[in-house]
Amino acid sequence: MSSIATTPAPPYYAVIFTAIASKMQDGYLETVQQMHALAKDSPGFLGMESAGHVLEITVSYWKDEESILDWKKNAAHQVAQELGRKKWYEAYFVRVSKVERAYGLVTE
């Protein structure tokens, strides 16, 4: 996960998830890994970047809004969302955005 996601030319979507971790972290890392693996198999998934410890930022990239809504409704993901809200996060915020342009210096 510690690499820059390879994404196609815009437009595509970015879901910016920011969270402040709470003290109760049992089961958290296992679930995060499971969700990352599941998201990768979800239709329209393009890539993901994740960083941070207390303030966690995870950006996932998607083909379109429909893919994002499908992934949000995934049964295992719904359980993880509920655990996140109730247990793992003091606060969190989700921003769904449309990537309009992109550039950079990426060496493979």
Add this chain to the structure above:
Amino acid sequence: MSSIATTPAPPYYAVIFTAIASKMQDGYLETVQQMHALAKDSPGFLGMESAGHVLEITVSYWKDEESILDWKKNAAHQVAQELGRKKWYEAYFVRVSKVERAYGLVTE
């Protein structure tokens, strides 16, 4: 910087900056702090979130595209961008996106 940015109702813009740090980090942290302070004073700046160590993700939020382009042209920021490209980053990628919807659980 280790908090969730308070942003207005969409639409607004998110600049997603992802970078892989290189080994040469002299002057880096000082410049990052200086740039964060400068960005805050830049017209249209709405907020910023930053996390990560080797993989760094910084998301800054802006009122509109014009504000983003103005900040990109800021003289001190241009010097920092050049140092980032030449010295501090092995790789980086910038995605400019329009936030269309947002939700979360934020306790003040």
